Amino acid sequence: ASEAEEKDLVIIGGGVAGYVAAIKAGQAGMKVACIEKRGSLGGTCLNVGCIPSKSLLNNSHLYHQILHDTKNRGIEVGDVKLNLPAMMKAKDTSVAGLTKGIEFLFKKNNVEYIKGTGAFQDEHTVAVNLVEGGETTVRGKNILIATGSEATPFPGLTIDEKKVITSTGAIALQEVPKKMTVIGGGIIGLEMASVWSRLGSEVTVVEYLGQIGGPGMDKDVAKQAQKLLQKQGMKFKLNTKVTAGDAEGEGVKVSVEAAKGGKEETLDADVVLVAIGRRPYTNGLGLENIGLEVDERGRVIIDQEYRTKVPHIRAIGDVTFGPMLAHKAEEESVAVVEYIGKGYGHVNYGAIPSVMYTHPEVAWVGQNEEELKAANVKYNVGQFPFSANSRAKTNLDTEGFVKFISDAETDRILGIHIIGPSAGEMIAEGVLALEYGASSEDVARTSHAHPTLSEAFKEAAMATYDKAVHY
Ligand code: FAD
Ligand code: NAD
Numbered sequence: 001a002s003e004a005e006e007k008d009l010v011i012i013g014g015g016v017a018g019y020v021a022a023i024k025a026g027q028a029g030m031k032v033a034c035i036e037k038r039g040s041l042g043g044t045c046l047n048v049g050c051i052p053s054k055s056l057l058n059n060s061h062l063y064h065q066i067l068h069d070t071k072n073r074g075i076e077v078g079d080v081k082l083n084l085p086a087m088m089k090a091k092d093t094s095v096a097g098l099t100k101g102i103e104f105l106f107k108k109n110n111v112e113y114i115k116g117t118g119a120f121q122d123e124h125t126v127a128v129n130l131v132e133g134g135e136t137t138v139r140g141k142n143i144l145i146a147t148g149s150e151a152t153p154f155p156g157l158t159i160d161e162k163k164v165i166t167s168t169g170a171i172a173l174q175e176v177p178k179k180m181t182v183i184g185g186g187i188i189g190l191e192m193a194s195v196w197s198r199l200g201s202e203v204t205v206v207e208y209l210g211q212i213g214g215p216g217m218d219k220d221v222a223k224q225a226q227k228l229l230q231k232q233g234m235k236f237k238l239n240t241k242v243t244a245g246d247a248e249g250e251g252v253k254v255s256v257e258a259a260k261g262g263k264e265e266t267l268d269a270d271v272v273l274v275a276i277g278r279r280p281y282t283n284g285l286g287l288e289n290i291g292l293e294v295d296e297r298g299r300v301i302i303d304q305e306y307r308t309k310v311p312h313i314r315a316i317g318d319v320t321f322g323p324m325l326a327h328k329a330e331e332e333s334v335a336v337v338e339y340i341g342k343g344y345g346h347v348n349y350g351a352i353p354s355v356m357y358t359h360p361e362v363a364w365v366g367q368n369e370e371e372l373k374a375a376n377v378k379y380n381v382g383q384f385p386f387s388a389n390s391r392a393k394t395n396l397d398t399e400g401f402v403k404f405i406s407d408a409e410t411d412r413i414l415g416i417h418i419i420g421p422s423a424g425e426m427i428a429e430g431v432l433a434l435e436y437g438a439s440s441e442d443v444a445r446t447s448h449a450h451p452t453l454s455e456a457f458k459e460a461a462m463a464t465y466d467k468a469v470h471y
Helices: 016-027 043-048 050-068 084-108 187-198 219-231 326-342 369-374 390-394 423-435 440-444 454-462
Strands: 006-012 032-036 111-122 125-130 135-145 149-151 179-183 202-206 235-237 240-246 252-258 264-269 271-274 278-280 313-315 354-356 361-366 379-385 401-407 413-420
Touching: 006 016, 006 111, 006 326, 016 032, 016 043, 016 084, 016 111, 016 326, 032 135, 043 050, 043 084, 050 084, 050 187, 084 111, 111 135, 179 187, 179 252, 179 264, 187 202, 187 219, 187 271, 187 354, 202 240, 202 264, 219 235, 219 361, 219 369, 219 401, 219 413, 252 271, 313 326, 354 423, 361 423, 369 379, 369 413, 379 454, 390 454, 401 440, 401 454, 413 423, 413 454, 423 440, 423 454, 440 454
Parallel strands: 006 032, 006 135, 032 111, 135 313, 179 202, 179 271, 202 235
Antiparallel strands: 111 125, 125 135, 149 278, 240 252, 252 264, 354 361, 361 413, 379 401, 401 413
16 A cells, blocks of 8 residues: 555445445545455455355255255155265355455456555544555545444353354354254344254254344244244244353353243253344444444444544444345445445435345345334235245245235335245345335236246235235
């Protein structure tokens, strides 16, 4: 980095929030530098999150299907064996290809990539402790904090990423644990529990609340998801809290009891996954040097235009408010660069989809029934099961349903909740409908190709104001 030159934008963090902003700023002709400490770009999502977890989810699903779901399809297979190192290598290859791809995009868009740890020296200067040794400073007219998040630790259990693991350890285990306890039945817990349960582990998920899936998942969908995951072999302990953990000696013990008080029980396992949420990461960033504060949950405080109280310093992604999702971070990256360059930008927080990549997948956008009830909104529900959809039937993959919720008076779509095959792809149509302020009838009167799973989507829309055809 050249110390003399002042950049238009200095970005701290090369995750989805930071790298997308860097590319967009480069495209807009700004002089931009992106500081990343982990030695590769893409942050949590590409290195230890979205991408490696989806590689393992995809390949473990294939393995599980070949073991349990081929005979009735007329496919006889011989000796099926798991080669875990090869499965991990496939994951690493996907990750390496994608992270290298961002380095290429940086070069293409004239982004200076500084490998090191950044800390505020003053309101315009970031000191960087370089990965390769030594220090430098970089000055920016604007500075963007995009330092992301880290796993919330569980008090009393020290993470070693071997026996007591976070998701980072869970995507890199070297053998299939005989028994695994998962603390937290949110998205990370259920995705990772799926991987290891399919590969042969006996998995028990302990969840504090009365339903799985974490915040936002519709109650009916969560119930169905639990039923289907149980059928695949996973065990659940809901309304249960973990009171203590002990990783001394062989294996790990965790003590659990009913959330409202009750008999204590000890769960033995080879590996314990801590998946109770993530928290914003600002360690060593030197926020105190420029008088910036975080809220009670560690989030960098910002206004509508992502500005901290030092207006040329902004923050986006996991380190600040909103759902901790890669595509949410990406929307904010585009908007923040527009705010800096043009003075305006926009993200519709009401239309950010959520997807859980289990089998079947779960996906939703907008509000769920509980939220609407709490807000006293009158609504209609239209539901359509995949068991009545021709493509799901031909694919022998009929579990789940599509649920539409629309305003009782105007029919405007308020929420869409799907559990079923390819729900994560299907929800894109729902997000678009919501963005366009569509009614259920708009969707139901739109031709959907036959035979496709998306016909279940159309029929659920129809069922909010009329009868579905095939159910
Ligand atoms: P991060 O990705 O955390 O990036 C921040 C970067 O900043 C890091 O690389 C860090 O090294 C760097 N950094 C921090 N401090 C400094 C510093 N002082 N100097 C220099 N660099 C610094 N989301 C989805 O939408 N879909 C999914 O399928 C999905 N799956 C996930 C699976 C797992 C196992 C996990 C853990 C998360 C998953 N997420 C998923 C969430 C997603 O990863 C995050 O929402 C996303 O990574 C947030 O991007 P970010 O850029 O804000 O933060
Ligand atoms: P989460 O907030 O989704 O779920 C955590 C779960 O743990 C909740 O259900 C909570 O009730 C439970 N819990 C908390 N404390 C507990 C305790 N002491 N005992 C038992 N249960 C407890 O968090 P997560 O699953 O860790 O995921 C973190 C973030 O990463 C989320 O924001 C998520 O959206 C994101 N993520 C997204 C994806 C995806 O989009 N597919 C995948 C992985 C992670």
